[in-house]
Amino acid sequence: xxxxSTNIGKPTTFYWNGEEExxxxxxxxxxxxxxxxxxxxxxxxxxDRKHHAGVNKACFLFAAxxxxxxxxxxPELDWDWGMFGENLTVEGLDESLVRIGDIYKIGSATIxxxxxxxxxxxxxxxxxDQNILNEYVERNRPGTYVRVxxxxxxxxxxxxxxxxxxxNALTIAQFFQLIYAKKKSPEILRLFMDNDSVPEYKxxxxxxxx
Numbered sequence: 323x324x325x326x327s328t329n330i331g332k333p334t335t336f337y338w339n340g341e342e343e344x345x346x347x348x349x350x351x352x353x354x355x356x357x358x359x360x361x362x363x364x365x366x367x368x369x370d371r372k373h374h375a376g377v378n379k380a381c382f383l384f385a386a387x388x389x390x391x392x393x394x395x396x397p398e399l400d401w402d403w404g405m406f407g408e409n410l411t412v413e414g415l416d417e418s419l420v421r422i423g424d425i426y427k428i429g430s431a432t433i434x435x436x437x438x439x440x441x442x443x444x445x446x447x448x449x450x451d452q453n454i455l456n457e458y459v460e461r462n463r464p465g466t467y468v469r470v471x472x473x474x475x476x477x478x479x480x481x482x483x484x485x486x487x488x489x490n491a492l493t494i495a496q497f498f499q500l501i502y503a504k505k506k507s508p509e510i511l512r513l514f515m516d517n518d519s520v521p522e523y524k525x526x527x528x529x530x531x532x
Contacts, residue, residue, distance in 0.1 A: 324480070324482065325410055325482065326386045327410075327478060328354075328409065330350065330409070332346070332367055334347075349404035349409065355477035356409060358381050358470045358474060358476060359473055360380060362380055381433065381468050383467075385412055386411045389403075396449055417466065422520055426484055429475050429477060434519060435519070437520070438498040441454070441459070442455075464494070488519065492513040500528075511528065511532065515529075
């Protein structure tokens with residue numbers, strides 16, 4: 323895997339249900355490297371820290387390979403890297419292969435895969451169409467949040483090198499599918515509950531399905 327773009331967002335104002343809000347989902351490519359901190363990306367703007375940033379969501383990665391599909395679906399948009407609000411656009415990211423808990427070295431930073439991105443209405447605002455939320459779920463290629471185990475700098479063209487493969491086989495795609503499935507797979511649910519890298523608050527929400 324390789325970083326094809328580093329992206330930063332600035333506060334953007336929009337109106338939702340008649341009220342003014344701000345979001346940091348409008349991210350655009352930058353030429354400089356990004357510094358990954360323990361809870362967020364330096365110089366990035368996070369407006370809603372209840373649902374974004376923090377230890378389990380310090381940085382968001384999305385697959386460059388997904389862009390052709392979405393460009394075709396939404397050709398009227400002004401396309402550039404960062405369209406999905408990702409800090410790092412990654413060539414070769416495959417959510418059906420990458421496991422929750424996998425550890426990677428990128429530049430001078432060390433990261434750990436923590437959880438998939440769950441889309442909210444702000445993605446619909448960015449795409450000017452709330453229909454993308456259901457389409458995003460059906461696509462099952464959500465990108466992933468990561469923990470930052472070692473702070474460091476990441477730049478375009480850095481390689482994403484696997485340091486340690488999680489012994490638990492739960493993938494990003496399985497995690498994402500489990501969240502939205504009306505009927506939870508007992509096998510995937512058990513993998514989910516047994517994975518030490520799944521955030522505890524996520525496990526609490528799933529206990530009712532055991």
